Amino acid sequence: MRALCWFGKEDVRLQEVPDPTIINPHDAIIEVNLTAICGSDLHLYDGYIPTMESGDILGHEFMGKVVEVGPEVQNLKVGDRVVVPFPIACGHCHHCHTDEFALCDNSNPNAWMAERSFGHSPAGIFGYSHLYGGYAGGQAEYVRVPFADVGPIKVPDTLSDEDVLFLSDIFPTGYQAVDVANIQPGSTVAVWGCGPVGLFAIKSAYMLGAEKVIAIDHVPERLAMARHQAGAEVLNFTDDPILEALKEMTDGRGPQTCIEAVGMEAHGTGLMDYYDKAKQTLRLETGRPHALREAIMACAKGGTLVVPGVFGGIIDKLPIGAAFSKGLTFKMGQTHVHRYLKPLLARIEKNEIDPSFLITHRLTLEDGPEAYKTFRDKQDECVKVVMRP
Amino acid sequence: MVQTSTNHAQHTPMIEEEERALERTASPDTEPGLQELGWPAIGVGTAMATWAIARQHGLKQILFAAAGAGLIYTGLKPGFDKGFKRLLANTAATEPVEIDITTTIARPASELYHMWRDPEQIPRFFRHIKRVEHLGERLTRWVAKVPGDMELCWNAEITEDKQDELIAWRSIEGSELVSSGVVSFFNLDDGQTRVHLRLRYQPPGGEFGAAIERFFKAIPEQILREELRAFKQLAEAGEVATVRGQPYGGTQNREQGLSMLTNR
Numbered sequence: 001m002r003a004l005c006w007f008g009k010e011d012v013r014l015q016e017v018p019d020p021t022i023i024n025p026h027d028a029i030i031e032v033n034l035t036a037i038c039g040s041d042l043h044l045y046d047g048y049i050p051t052m053e054s055g056d057i058l059g060h061e062f063m064g065k066v067v068e069v070g071p072e073v074q075n076l077k078v079g080d081r082v083v084v085p086f087p088i089a090c091g092h093c094h095h096c097h098t099d100e101f102a103l104c105d106n107s108n109p110n111a112w113m114a115e116r117s118f119g120h121s122p123a124g125i126f127g128y129s130h131l132y133g134g135y136a137g138g139q140a141e142y143v144r145v146p147f148a149d150v151g152p153i154k155v156p157d158t159l160s161d162e163d164v165l166f167l168s169d170i171f172p173t174g175y176q177a178v179d180v181a182n183i184q185p186g187s188t189v190a191v192w193g194c195g196p197v198g199l200f201a202i203k204s205a206y207m208l209g210a211e212k213v214i215a216i217d218h219v220p221e222r223l224a225m226a227r228h229q230a231g232a233e234v235l236n237f238t239d240d241p242i243l244e245a246l247k248e249m250t251d252g253r254g255p256q257t258c259i260e261a262v263g264m265e266a267h268g269t270g271l272m273d274y275y276d277k278a279k280q281t282l283r284l285e286t287g288r289p290h291a292l293r294e295a296i297m298a299c300a301k302g303g304t305l306v307v308p309g310v311f312g313g314i315i316d317k318l319p320i321g322a323a324f325s326k327g328l329t330f331k332m333g334q335t336h337v338h339r340y341l342k343p344l345l346a347r348i349e350k351n352e353i354d355p356s357f358l359i360t361h362r363l364t365l366e367d368g369p370e371a372y373k374t375f376r377d378k379q380d381e382c383v384k385v386v387m388r389p
Numbered sequence: 390m391v392q393t394s395t396n397h398a399q400h401t402p403m404i405e406e407e408e409r410a411l412e413r414t415a416s417p418d419t420e421p422g423l424q425e426l427g428w429p430a431i432g433v434g435t436a437m438a439t440w441a442i443a444r445q446h447g448l449k450q451i452l453f454a455a456a457g458a459g460l461i462y463t464g465l466k467p468g469f470d471k472g473f474k475r476l477l478a479n480t481a482a483t484e485p486v487e488i489d490i491t492t493t494i495a496r497p498a499s500e501l502y503h504m505w506r507d508p509e510q511i512p513r514f515f516r517h518i519k520r521v522e523h524l525g526e527r528l529t530r531w532v533a534k535v536p537g538d539m540e541l542c543w544n545a546e547i548t549e550d551k552q553d554e555l556i557a558w559r560s561i562e563g564s565e566l567v568s569s570g571v572v573s574f575f576n577l578d579d580g581q582t583r584v585h586l587r588l589r590y591q592p593p594g595g596e597f598g599a600a601i602e603r604f605f606k607a608i609p610e611q612i613l614r615e616e617l618r619a620f621k622q623l624a625e626a627g628e629v630a631t632v633r634g635q636p637y638g639g640t641q642n643r644e645q646g647l648s649m650l651t652n653r
Contacts, residue, residue, distance in 0.1 A: 001636075003636070003638065005637065005638030007638070013638065015638035017636040017637060017638050017639070018636040019636065020635055020636050021634065023631060023632075023633070023634050023635065024628040024629075024630075024631065025627070025628055026626075026627065026628055053637075055637040055638040055639050056637060056638075057636065057637060057638065072627065072628075088630075090622070090625060090626035090630075091626070092495065092625040092626050092627075093495055093621075093625050093626070094493070094495045094579075094581060097495060105621065105622075105625070106621065106622045106625055106626045106630060107626075107630050108630065109630045109631050109632055111618060112611065112614070112615060112618075124630065133630070133632065134632045135632055135635070136632070136635045136636055136637060144635055146630065147626070
């Protein structure tokens with residue numbers, strides 16, 4: 001089969017590789033109908049996530065058709081059309097029992113490695129470095145899905161591939177960011193980053209009762225999308241002094257909920273931005289936490305800061321004193337996608353949201369290597385790339 | 390995964406019982422080592438043979454060489470009887486190593502106890518164990534894989550067996566590895582089970598060969614930790630997570646890199 005493989009920094013190639021096979025009894029093989037490049041794949045592309053190996057198959061957002069099931073799979077059969085969550089969860093450990101699927105005890109074959117880096121191991125993830133299990137990803141014609149009774153959800157024929165693809169990651173990720181913040185009706189939510197996760201966070205915030213959502217970015221077409229498609233008030237950080245503007249827009253109090261949907265490769269302005277870029281280039285820190293710092297400073301007293309943006313290692317100059325003094329609550333982590341599949345599928349079926357609104361590029365796997373670059377450089381007004389194998 | 394290694398025993402009745410069980414296994418450090426060989430005979434025999442070969446005296450040389458060889462054989466004889474590998478293993482006695490690992494598993498204690506007691510199941514989670522042979526009610530023979538296509542065997546006798554709670558064992562006469570251990574299963578309030586494994590063993594001496602030395606440098610904590618993790622995965626999820634055998638866009642360096650990164 002053909003698959004997009006990682007060969008190093010800014011080196012993604014379409015390769016002919018062997019077809020996946022059933023390895024464990026709860027595996028299924030999915031023929032991929034539609035797959036996407038995630039913003040977090042760009043951290044791999046830019047070489048900021050350690051423990052990638054040359055030849056690793058990329059991709060954790062995909063959906064398709066079941067073509068083979070292992071001997072102990074009971075809920076799926078050949079021919080089922082499914083969308084697959086990006087974290088791999090066993091469904092039977094303590095964390096799976098408490099709906100914390102991205103913290104599954106049993107799905108990371110390299111748990112020892114993660115334990116050394118993080119103290120404990122999170123769940124394995126498709127196509128996202130050996131630290132997260134080294135699983136082959138879904139930017140391919142076929143993919144092996146472990147614990148197939150637990151992750152994949154069957155989708156009705158009435159919905160198109162594009163309607164359901166983003167249940168694999170970015171829709172639940174944006175939704176969880178708002179869900180865990182426990183927002184009060186009438187509250188104001190600020191979202192840093194108007195990429196796919198930020199856009200879904202804006203839409204989810206309104207779904208869950210926010211009165212006003214303020215979105216922050218500097219890419220014109222993304223700000224336009226946040227305003228016109230998602231209904232946010234927008235701020236461009238190259239023009240507006242964000243902290244002052246946010247205070248102004250919230251009667252001096254600051255947003256009660258701040259969502260950092262940027263992650264480790266934030267862009268900022270001024271001296272601090274150069275400082276972070278230099279340190280990250282020298283690997284003295286693994287993230288450029290510009291947006292995170294700003295969100296801490298902006299957040300209202302007693303507010304909640306949610307971080308769906310991916311961080312992988314160590315950052316510095318984090319204003320922990322501000323967070324402490326204002327009594328902030330931090331919520332962060334990979335998305336417990338399994339938890340949201342049914343309710344969000346229901347919202348799509350009821351036409352409360354059309355998740356395909358942010359797709360700007362419909363391509364094939366052959367276009368993949370070029371698409372990574374286009375997406376990373378935000379050329380061609382690229383917001384979301386989907387590929388049909 | 391709640392998996393910690395600690396020497397600070399928490400004060401629960403279970404731990405005290407483990408302590409007693411482990412003490413009762415009595416460190417079997419009386420296994421014979423290379424001192425069993427007849428070293429004076431080997432020495433004298435070697436001297437005679439060397440002398441005879443160095444001096445070229447016809448019949449006398451042959452006689453002396455033969456007598457020397459005879460003495461060497463007498464000296465080595467206990468080795469032929471008891472197995473050289475075993476004698477080597479118990480030589481160069483080092484301090485016993487103690488490993489102590491805890492994990493929490495979301496299955497009932499009784500189920501975990503039965504998995505541990507089943508010789509068929511053991512190689513599924515103890516990945517370095519090739520097979521476990523049932524020799525009797527309380528007696529099993531363990532065959533471990535050692536790098537370089539070698540095997541390491543020991544016979545284990547169960548010294549204490551409390552259904553659903555605790556199993557203690559020790560190696561007995563005829564083992565290439567001197568060890569003892571105890572595993573306990575303790576029901577926690579939230580329906581999970583705390584599994585606590587304590588293992589004591591005598592690392593084999595350097596003469597055993599470089600391969601086995603490497604094995605024993607790598608094994609203790611990390612391998613057992615991974616095996617207890619595999620036990621948890623089998624018990625909870627019914628399989629051990631792996632990526633071995635999946636496709637990738639291959640380069641020759643890749644397998645090398647992977648084997649450094651991946652345990653499974």
